[in-house]
Amino acid sequence: MNELQTILSDSVNGLLSERVTKALVQKAEEGEFPAALWSEVEANGLTRVLVPEEQGGAGGTWADAAIVLKAAGEHVAPLPLAEALLANWLLVQAGIEVPDGITTLLDGDFTLEGGKLSGEAARAPYGRDAAHGVAIVKGEVVLVALEAAKIDPGINVAREPRDCVTLKAAPATAKKASLPGNAMKLYGALIRACQMAGALGYLSTQSVAYANERTQFGKPIGKFQAIQQQLAVLSTQAAACGVITDHACAQVDKRGAGAAFEIAAAKIRVDDASSIATSIAHQVHGAIGFTYEHGLHFATRRLWSWRAEFGAGRDWAETLGHETIAAGADALWPHVTAR
Amino acid sequence: MQPFRFDLCELPGETEGLREEIRAFLAEELKHVPKVTRAQTWSGSDTEFSRKMGAKGWIGMTWPKKYGGHERSFFERYVMLEEMLAAGAPVGAHWIGDRQSGPLLLRFGTEEQRQKILPRVAKGECYFCIGMSEPDSGSDLAATRTRADKVDGGYRVNGTKLWTSGAHTAHYMIALFRTDSAPEAKHSGLTQFLVDLKNTDGITIRPIKDLAGNAHFNEVVFEDAFVPDGMLVGTEGGGWGQVTAELAFERSGPERYLSSFMLMVEMIRELEKRGGDGAVEIGRLVAHLVTLRQMSLSVAGMLEKGENPALEASVVKDLGAIFEQDMPVRAHELLGMAPTVGEGSDYEQVLGYLTQTVPSFSLRGGTREILRGIIARGLGLR
Numbered sequence: 001m002n003e004l005q006t007i008l009s010d011s012v013n014g015l016l017s018e019r020v021t022k023a024l025v026q027k028a029e030e031g032e033f034p035a036a037l038w039s040e041v042e043a044n045g046l047t048r049v050l051v052p053e054e055q056g057g058a059g060g061t062w063a064d065a066a067i068v069l070k071a072a073g074e075h076v077a078p079l080p081l082a083e084a085l086l087a088n089w090l091l092v093q094a095g096i097e098v099p100d101g102i103t104t105l106l107d108g109d110f111t112l113e114g115g116k117l118s119g120e121a122a123r124a125p126y127g128r129d130a131a132h133g134v135a136i137v138k139g140e141v142v143l144v145a146l147e148a149a150k151i152d153p154g155i156n157v158a159r160e161p162r163d164c165v166t167l168k169a170a171p172a173t174a175k176k177a178s179l180p181g182n183a184m185k186l187y188g189a190l191i192r193a194c195q196m197a198g199a200l201g202y203l204s205t206q207s208v209a210y211a212n213e214r215t216q217f218g219k220p221i222g223k224f225q226a227i228q229q230q231l232a233v234l235s236t237q238a239a240a241c242g243v244i245t246d247h248a249c250a251q252v253d254k255r256g257a258g259a260a261f262e263i264a265a266a267k268i269r270v271d272d273a274s275s276i277a278t279s280i281a282h283q284v285h286g287a288i289g290f291t292y293e294h295g296l297h298f299a300t301r302r303l304w305s306w307r308a309e310f311g312a313g314r315d316w317a318e319t320l321g322h323e324t325i326a327a328g329a330d331a332l333w334p335h336v337t338a339r
Numbered sequence: 340m341q342p343f344r345f346d347l348c349e350l351p352g353e354t355e356g357l358r359e360e361i362r363a364f365l366a367e368e369l370k371h372v373p374k375v376t377r378a379q380t381w382s383g384s385d386t387e388f389s390r391k392m393g394a395k396g397w398i399g400m401t402w403p404k405k406y407g408g409h410e411r412s413f414f415e416r417y418v419m420l421e422e423m424l425a426a427g428a429p430v431g432a433h434w435i436g437d438r439q440s441g442p443l444l445l446r447f448g449t450e451e452q453r454q455k456i457l458p459r460v461a462k463g464e465c466y467f468c469i470g471m472s473e474p475d476s477g478s479d480l481a482a483t484r485t486r487a488d489k490v491d492g493g494y495r496v497n498g499t500k501l502w503t504s505g506a507h508t509a510h511y512m513i514a515l516f517r518t519d520s521a522p523e524a525k526h527s528g529l530t531q532f533l534v535d536l537k538n539t540d541g542i543t544i545r546p547i548k549d550l551a552g553n554a555h556f557n558e559v560v561f562e563d564a565f566v567p568d569g570m571l572v573g574t575e576g577g578g579w580g581q582v583t584a585e586l587a588f589e590r591s592g593p594e595r596y597l598s599s600f601m602l603m604v605e606m607i608r609e610l611e612k613r614g615g616d617g618a619v620e621i622g623r624l625v626a627h628l629v630t631l632r633q634m635s636l637s638v639a640g641m642l643e644k645g646e647n648p649a650l651e652a653s654v655v656k657d658l659g660a661i662f663e664q665d666m667p668v669r670a671h672e673l674l675g676m677a678p679t680v681g682e683g684s685d686y687e688q689v690l691g692y693l694t695q696t697v698p699s700f701s702l703r704g705g706t707r708e709i710l711r712g713i714i715a716r717g718l719g720l721r
Binding site: 201204205208211212222223225227228229231232233235236238239240242243244246247250261262264265266268269272313314316317318319320321322324325328329330332333336337339 | 425
């Protein structure tokens, strides 16, 4: 890790490990947004990792952002941190000034006419809590205030707000940016993949810790080979996801939207891993892990939600598979090794 | 915290020239080699091909020049390896000497052993096999019973080694023998030896036919075979530690996820012809392939830095074997064509070969269960 990465890692992990308690996540699930924690997240510059220094950001790379995104997943922070981080980056790409407060992503069908934005984002993360939203309409990044928006509340299975946000001719700031047509879905998949890699790391360490504590038949269950073998599998899945998400972020830094291949691979890989890993983590934890009382489900329910957001693994696999088959059998190896 | 570290590792740009050179060489050399033969990758053996590789300087690439090596980087060697494997080059004859026994001799061998043997290995003329497993010692390697008893000027060896790949073509075996039979010396009573298979009386090598009808591995019986003092490798009683270090090399390379790559390529070719479905499955395989390559490269980066990636190598080998073994299953589900032997399309024959061969991929070089035990130890569970 370089200096910025060490600072970011200490800052985000220190803050979230201390402040994201079970009680806080539970209250968030009941509808109480952790506003004080959010203020600290903003004060620490965590939503502005990808914003240039002269605009009040950290001037970081996606490799730096990965640290914050993974920490957000690992600590199950009930905040739109990943969304704000990406929204701010999109604004920077278009040269739009980054506003303070919560900015979320508006993934949906929108039209822009005379500087007014209309349309609907069916499942906008934390739509109810956000002051602003960022949409992409025909190559233009659009920043819109959400005070006049119609909000129909909804949640995902992790009980994170996923609200239907409807806008009718809302005044907006729009500027052209050099982004791929599917930028929202593409980079959305990247932030979710990183969060998932973080959550998978948590499942691994938490399950190992539990297996060392829980005693049955006179010894910790982690002493049984059947459990050890399962935990080994869980840890290798988490390790694979750490690598592929780091790789995807590094490739975005290197080739921008040209890294769509790696982003797709990352989302596919973490999706596959989360099915295996959530199953093992719950099996190792036994009945207690199935209760609301134990915190394991905060991570597993997020994984079950996130794996289908911004394109499920199978959707990205379909894209990647079509491209691979169309390019031809003998093109695969040269393509893989050229990256 | 996870106990593994997989730092990203990007191959330096100067390896690309080498990659192009190797691709051009292989395009010519493998022009007429059938796909099903290529599917054997590092199990396929061709001594003529090994000599050509030696002449190119692609064996012992990282070794010192004074032992016939070429003092190139681990990354250059990595590029050479992955290109050979992806193309299905018959690297089997020199494979063990290049990957495992050469590095072992560099580390633990005597000066005389190095000078006498390594230059010939690097030329692609001298081949190795590994004598570890025995009838009663598989995963429990420390249960080794083949004895090397001290006699005047050397050791007298009695016992049987089993599943010894390539013993019938190899010039030397690196063998793990018991030099101390005391019960308390289970680990400390093991010693590694170089055995000259071509010039030692009392050694019988019998092929063992595998389930596909091939005879890659053997039973090697020692009956009062004499091994001179000068053939001891490392220290007497130090065999266990040496073998453990050696296995890290055996588990670390791209061969641990590319063994079924030929089938993946032929699957895509088949789907290309048919049009239609299969994209989701192929996309998924590509994602796993890319991930494994990055993990494997990360291990190579640790080797280049002189670190010990034993644990990380076990992680890659375990995930790699799952990927390799999944390939015929995916192929069957996607295309439903019968695997064939000796007839049929490239795809059908490659499927035939790999369907029968993949069970060995989670046995060779440490079983899945042993690897997961190593990982569990890394996790602090044992």
